[in-house]
Amino acid sequence: MTIGGEVTSALLYLDDVSVTFDGFRALNRLSLSIGANEMRAIIGPNGAGKTTMMDVITGKTRPNTGTALFQARHDLTRLDEASISQLGIGRKFQTPTVFDMHTVEDNILLALKTDRRPFPVLFSKRTREEKERIDALLERVRLTASRHRSAGELSHGQKQWLEIGMLLAQEPKLLLVDEPAAGMTDQETADTADLLREIAKTASVVVVEHDMVFVRDLGVKVTCLHEGSVLAEGSLDAVSANERVIEVYLGR
C-alpha cells in the first residue's frame, strides 16, 4: 500500500508501523489510511493493538519502524504530544481521563481551541463566543447540571461524556475515540453513535469499539486488527462473516 496518491489524499497515513515492547510485537507492520471526513471503525480482539495504534498516532509511543503521516506532510513519529494535538488530532482515552480537580466547565474551557502558548494564555480573557460554545457543549453531553462539580466526582459514565465534550471542544480534524460506549446504557450508546456521525460530516473519526450494535449503528467501513496487523477490512457484514474474525474475535 504505498501508492503516492493515497499518501497525499489521506488525512492519516500509517505504513508498515511496528511497535515492540521487550520483544513483544504489539503492532506488526500495520498499514492504514484514513481519508478526509472519513469515519472508520476499528475492531479486534483485546490486545490486538488498537490502543497502541492510537498511542503511535498521538505521539505517546514511538514506533520501532514505519511511517505515520498526517495531512501527508507531518511526520507524527517525530512530533511530541502537544504538537500533534495542535495539528488537529484529538483523542479520547480508553479509561476516561479528565482533570479531576477542575470543574466540569473548566475541563471544557481548557480544551477549547485557542492559542496554547503560555503568555497568550496568561493574558487571555474569556470571550462571549467561548462561553456560548462551552454552554453548547455541556448541553450536548448532558452535563449542564454538573457544570460546577469537580470532574473527579463524576461517575464513570459521566466522565466518558465529559471526555467526549473535551474532544469536541478541541475542534480537531481527526478524532481518535477509544471505546466511547463502554459503560453507557444502550440509549446513550446510540446517542454517541449519532454524535459521531454528525462530527464525521466535518472531520475524520477513528472509533474503536467492541459493541457490535454500536458499530453497526455507525454504518461505516470497519477494520479488524489482530496481533498488530489488519486482519480484515470492509463493511461490517463482510468483516463479521470472515471466518478468522469470528474465530478470534466474535466467537460463536
Next chain:
Amino acid sequence: MVAPPMLSGLVRLIAFAAFCAALVAGPACADAIDDALSGFTTDKYDDTDKALQGLVATAAPNGLAVIEALAAGRLLFDPESKTVLYKDASGALKLAKTGEPAPAELAGKPLKTVRVNNRLRRAVDAAGGAFELRSPDAAKRAAAARAVFKTRESTALPAIDHALADEKDAAAKKALEQARAAIILGKADAPEAERAAAAATVASVADPDALAALRTLPADTPVSVKAAAEKGVAAIERWATVANVIQNLVYGMSLGSVLLLAAIGLAITFGVMGVINMAHGEMVMIGAYATFLTQSLIGAYLPALNSASLVIAIPVAFLVAGAVGALIERTVIRFLYGRPLETLLATWGVSLILQQAVRSVFGPSNRTVQTPEWLQGSIEILGVSLTWNRIAIILFALAVFFALQLLLRRTSLGLQVRAVTQNRRMAGSMGIRTPRVDAMTFGLGSGVAGIAGVALSQIDNVSPNLGQNYIIDSFLVVVFGGVGNLWGTLVGALSIGVANKLLEPFAGAVLGKIILLIAIILFIQKKPRGLFALKGRAVEA
C-alpha cells in the same frame, strides 16, 4: 626513612647488648643496670630515652619485661626513693631491676608512671624489636624483621644475620632476607653487586617502605646501585598507578556500600511504600545507639561476649528500629496514605522529635562504639591496602541487600507489600490485611535502617545528628537508581561511590562532590526516572 640520631644509637646498643648477653653477666653490668634505671625517675623524656638505651645496652635479664611495661604505661617509680618498679600483665607490682615482687612498703606509696611520648614509643618498639628477633614465635620474628625493614638501621645487621642463620620458618626467613637487603642497599661499605641485588629484593616488596628505601640513597651511592634502585622504583611506580586505580575502585565500592546500607531502608519506606520518610536518618541513628547500648550492656554484664557484641547488635538494632518504625506507622503514617506529600511534613516532625529525644536521653555528644579486634587493621595486597572493617561493610551491605531482595521477591509478604503499596484498597479486597502489611513494611524498612546504623557506628559519629548526615545521600541514591527498584539502589549506590572516589584524587573532596552532584543532575535529564527506570504503560498510567 632516616631515623633520628638517638634511634640509631639505640640500635647500635642493641647490637652490643646481644654481645653483652652472650657473656656471663658481671658486676659491671649490674651497676650499669642501676645507672640505667635511675634515668626513669626524673620525669624527663631525654632521661627516659637514655635509660632505655642503657637498659638495652646492659641486656638486663629483666629488660624485656621493663620495656614492655614502659610501652604499656605500667612502668612506675617512687619519687622519693627513686626505686623503679613495674606492674606485670596481671597487675602484680615488681621491682624493675630483678623482677622480684616489690616490698610491701613501696606498694602503698604514691607511685608515678614513667611517661612516654612518640619518640620514646618508637625507641621502645625498636628495642622490643631487637628482643623479638629472638622470639620463639615465628610470626613475631617476622614482624620484628619487618620493623627493621622499615628503619633499615645498619647496626641491626649482626642480629639479623644471627637470626637468619637459625631461621626455619619460610615467612620469617623471607622477611629477614628483605630486612637484610634493605640494610645492605643503604650500606656504603657493602659490595656494589650485593647492593644492586639487594635493590631488586627490596623492590619486590613493593610497598611504601620499599619505595622509601629505594628513594633515599645517599648521593655518593655507586651508579650501578643507583640504577638498580631506580629500576626498582620505576617498577613499583608502574605498579602503583595500576594499584592506585584498583585502590580507588575498592574505596569507591566501600563508599558505595555505605551509601547502599544507608539508602536501602529508604528504598523500602520511600521507594516501595511511597512515604517521603524524612525520619529515615533517625532510624539509622537509633540503630547506632542500639549498638552502643548493646555493647555497653554486654561489656557490663557479659564480658565474655565482648568480641561478639557487634554481631549481637545486628538483630537488636533491627528489632529496636523496626519497632520504632512500626510504632510511627501505626500512630502517624497510616493516616496519611494517599497523601504522600504530607508524609514529608509529618516525618520531618517525627525526625525532630527523635533527634531531641536521643539528645535528651543520651546527651548531645558522641558515644563510643568499639571496633572489635577482628575488625581492626588492614591487609595489604600488592600495594592495595584494604581495611577489615571496610571489607566487612561491603560484604554486609551485599548480604543485607540480597536478603531483602529475597524477602520481597520470594515470599508472600513481599508480594503483599507490593500489592498494598500499589493499590491499598484493592489489596484489601483481595483479602490482604493491609494494616498489618503496612506496619510490617514500614517496620522492615526502619529495621534495615537500624542495621545500617550498626555498620555506620563503626565508621562515623554516634551522635543525635548521625541520621541527618545520610538523609540527603540516601534520597539521592534511591532516586538516582530509580524509585521502586532495589537493584537500582544497589547499582546507584555503588556507582555514586565509585564515581566519587575516582573524582576525589583529581578534584579534591569538596569539588569532587560538587561535580558529582552536577553530574547526577545532568544524568537525570537523560534518564528522568533513574538508572533502572521502570518502563511501559504500567508506569505512565
Next chain:
Amino acid sequence: ADDTIKVGILHSLSGTMAISESTLKDAMLMLIDEQNKKGGVLGKKLEPVVVDPASNWPLFAEKARELIAQNKVAVVFGCWTSVSRKSVLPVFKELNSVLFYPVQYEGEESERNVFYTGAAPNQQAIPAVDYLMKEEGVKRWVLAGTDYVYPRTTNKILEAYLKEKGVAAEDIMINYTPFGHSDWQTIVSDIKKFGSEGKKTAVVSTINGDANVPFYKELGNQGVKATDIPVIAFSVGEEELAGIDTAPLVGHLAAWNYFMSVDTPENKDFIAKWQTFTKNPKRVTNDPMEAHYIGFNMWVKAVEKAGSTDPDKVIDALPGTEQANLTGGVSKMLPNHHITKPVLIGEIRDDGQFDVVEKTPDLVPGDAWSDFLPGSKDLEADWVTLKCGNYNTKTKKCGGGA
C-alpha cells in the same frame, strides 16, 4: 527584676553544633551557680538566660538581639564557630553589649565589644608546629582541614611560617574537606603515601566537628600510628575523644591551652565541681570550658572593679584584669581583648585523656593580627590607649590597611 544581673548564654543546644556547645551552656550554668553561692556580684544574684540558636547563623544574630534588647542581659557568653561570632558582631556593636567568645579561632579580629578567651593562631598553631619540628623531627607536613575560614587562615599562617623555616613547597600538602566529611579512605591513604617518601611526616589537623571521628577511625584502621605519622589536632579535645575508641590513636597529639589531665589544685577543684554539678563522675572538661571559666571570672572582677555592669565601664575595666587559669598560671586580659595563655601539647592516651608532653614556660599573649599574613602584619589592636581594633602602625591610622 532589678535585684538580679542577667547573664546571656548563647550556645547551640540543637543542630550540628550542639555536640560541642551544649557542654559550654552547662559550664556557664555551673559558674553562675558557683558565683551565686559566693553571694553573686555587686550583691546581686546572677540569673542565667539560656536560648538556643540551633546551629543556625542568622538565628544567632536574632537571639543575641533578643538577649540584649529584650532580656536586658549584662553580658553574653557564647558562640563557637567563627561564622556565628561574625553573625552576632554587628548586634553587639549596635546595642553596645559584651560578648565572651571561648573558642580558638583564626584571629584577624578585635572588636571593642568582644573578649576572646580562646586561642589566637599564635597561641596554638605555631607552638604546635614548633613542637613537631623539635621533638619529632618532622620535615614534611600535611595540613588537613575542613573547608572554611578558620582552617584556611590557620593553614595560610602555617604555610608562611613553615616556608620561613625552610620547608620546601613540595613538602607541604594541603587538603580540604567539607563539613561532616565522613569518607576518609582516599585522604588517609594519600597521607600514608605522602609520608612514605623518606622524610618524617606529620599531619596538622584543623578538621572540625563531626568529621573528626571518621577521620580518626580511618587512621586507626589503615594503621597510621602516631609513631609513624603523628597527627596534631587543633579542634579535638576531651569531649570529642569521648566519642571515639582511642586505643588505636594513642600518641596522636593535640595543641590546646588546657587539658583535663593537667595536675593542679585549681583544675582538680574545677573538675570535681563540674562532675558534681553534672551528676556524672565521668564527665570530661575541655579547653573552651576553661576559657569560659577564665572569661567569666574576669568579667566578675571587672564588674566589681567598675562597680557596675554598664558595658562601657566593664569594657574599660576588663583589660589588665588577671585571673588564675586552671593550668597553674595567671592569664591576663590584654588591651587587644585577647588573653595570655600557656600552650600545651598533649598526646592522646588510651583513656581518652591527654598526656601533656610540652608546655610553654611562659604564657603566650594572644595576637589578634597575624604576623604571617601580608594584610595584617602592620595591624595592631589596642582598646586602652589607641582605642582601636585595627591600628595600622605604618600609616598610623585606625581603620586598617592602605
Next chain:
Amino acid sequence: MSRYRLIDGAGLIFLAIVLALAVLVPASNLWLAPDSALHIPDYLVPLLGKYLAFALLALALDLVWGYCGILSLGHGAFFALGGYAMGMYLMRQIGSRGVYGNLVLPDFMVFLNWQELPWFWLGFDHFWFACLVAIAVPGLLAFGFGWLAFRSRVTGVYLSIITQAMTFALMLAFFRNDMGFGGNNGLTDFKEIVGYPLQWAETRAALFAATAVALALGYLLARWVVTSKLGKVVVAVRDAESRTRFIGYRVENYKLVVFTLSAMIAGVAGALYVPQVGIINPSEFAPANSIEAVIWVAVGGRGTLVGAALGAVIVNAGKTWFTGALPSLWLFALGGLFVATTLLIPKGVVGAVTDILGIRRKSELPAAPGVVAPKTAPAEPAQ
C-alpha cells in the same frame, strides 16, 4: 461562571493585614512612646521583617508546589542567591570602614590575599544593579535548570531530589573560600543601605515596610497568575500532566514560566531578608532550609497562597518563641506541631479555618491533593 476573582475574601483580609502592618509597625516603633503598650520595640521590627521575607519565599514556593505540582526542595537556593546579591551590595557599601580599611576589597578578600575585586563583584556598588541581579540570577538559574529538567520530563520526586542536589552543590561551592563569596563566614557586618545606616530604627522600619509591600505585591502577582487561565492550565498539569499534553499544551513551557517566576520572587525575598538579619552565608543553601520552607507551606495550607505566607509566619514565630522559652525542649514542640498539623488539620491552617467557618469554597481554586507519590506507588485513586 467560574472565573475566579483576583482578590477573594481571604485575600482581601490578607492584603489588608499586610498593608496595615506596613504602616502600623513602623509607626508604632518610631512614634509611640517606648512604655506604651502598643509600642513595638526595636528588636522586634527586623524580626517581623524576617518573617515577612520568609512569607514571601513561602508564597513563591506555593506557586510552584501548590499550583504546578513541582515540589521544589531547592527553593532556598534562589532565596540565598537573591540574598547574596544584596549582601554583595551591602558589602561594597562598607567601603573603607572594614577592619583592614581597604576601600575596594571586602575584608575577607584582603585577609585571603586577593589583590583585586573579582569580575563578578563589579557593579555591586550600585543598588539598582544589585536589585536587578537579585531577581535575574535566581531567574536565570531557574530558567536554565527548568529548561533542562522540564524538557526532559523530569517530574515528581526525581525533580524534587535534583533541586535538592542543586542547592546542596551550591552550598558546597559557596563554602569554598575560593569562590570569592566569603566562604563559610559569608557576608556580614553591613553598615548602610542606599546611604542610610542599617542600625537606624528608621532604616529598619523602612525595610520592614518595603518587605510588607513586597509581600502584598508578590501575593497579587501570584494571585493574578493562578486566577488566570494559565493558572488553570497549570493546575491541570499538576493533576494530569500527560492529559494536558494531549490537548495541546506544551507542559514544559508552562512549568518553566511558573518556576522562573517563582524563583524570581524567592530572590526578592532573599534580598529583603539579608539587610534585616544582617548576614548571608552558605548555610542558607542547606537542603534543610528548603525543606523547612516546604513545611511552612504545608502547615499553612498548600495551594492557598495566603496559607503559605501564614504558615511561614506561624512556624517561624513558633521557632523564635520556643528557642527562647524552651531552649532544650523546643524540638519536641516544633516536631509535635508538624505531626499534629498533618494529622489534625490536613488542609493546613487556612483549610481548617475555612472549614470551621464553613466558608463555601466554590469560588476557591481547586484544592491540592498529594501528587508527588513515586510513580511506582501510585496514590490511591480518588474515591
Next chain:
Amino acid sequence: MLKVDDISLHYGSARALKGVSVEANAGEVTCVLGRNGVGKTSLLRAIAGHRPISGGSISFGGRSLQGLRPYDRASLGIAYVPQGREIFPLLTVRENLETGFAPLKRAERTIPDEIFELFPVLKSMLHRRGGDLSGGQQQQLAIGRALVTRPKLLVLDEPTEGIQPSIIKDIGRAIRYLRSKGTMAIVLVEQYFDFAQELADRFIVMERGEVVESGDAKALQGDNVRQRLAF
C-alpha cells in the same frame, strides 16, 4: 445470603444512595441496572467495604458486615471486580492472581485451572506486568483475580466493559456455570442490557440513588425497565 437493607451512602455532603435494599442468594445472579451516575458503583463499594455507609445495614450469611474492613469481607468470601479494573500495575499477571491467596489456607493456594480455561490470554501473559496489558486483558485479569479467592459472593461492576464479543460470551457462560454450582451468589452491575437480561435471576433498577424497580427475571422482559434506562 447477602442482604442489603435500606442503606444510605454519602460523598461528603452529597448523598449517592438513599435507602437502597437488595438481596442476593446463592445460585442466583442479581443484576443492578441504571443509567450513569445513579449509584450502582456506590452500592457495590458499600458491599465491598470501600466506602462506609451512613445508614441501614448489610449482612452476609447472616452476619452483619458493619465495621468490617475490606480484607475481613474478603475472608468471609466476598470478591469484588471493580469498575475501572484496578489491577496492580507493577505486579505480573501471575502475581496479580496470587494476591488472591491471602485469605486462603495454605493448601488452597493454587490458581484454579478454570480461570485459564476461561481467559486463555492470561496463561500466555503470566509474566507480563498487569499495567502493560490492554484494557480488555486487564478486565479479564480482574475477574480471574477475584475467582482465585474462591468467593461465596462475587460482586462484578460492569465486567464486560472493553471486552471483545467472544469473551463476553465466555464470561456469560462462566457466570452461568458459577451459578449452576449453586454455592455462589453473584451481584452484577451491567449496562449492556441484553447481557443482563440473559443472566439475571432477579434485578433492581436504580435512579438517583434509589431503587425504582425490582423483580425477577420475567419482569425484566417488559418495556418499563428499558424505559427506565433511557434518558
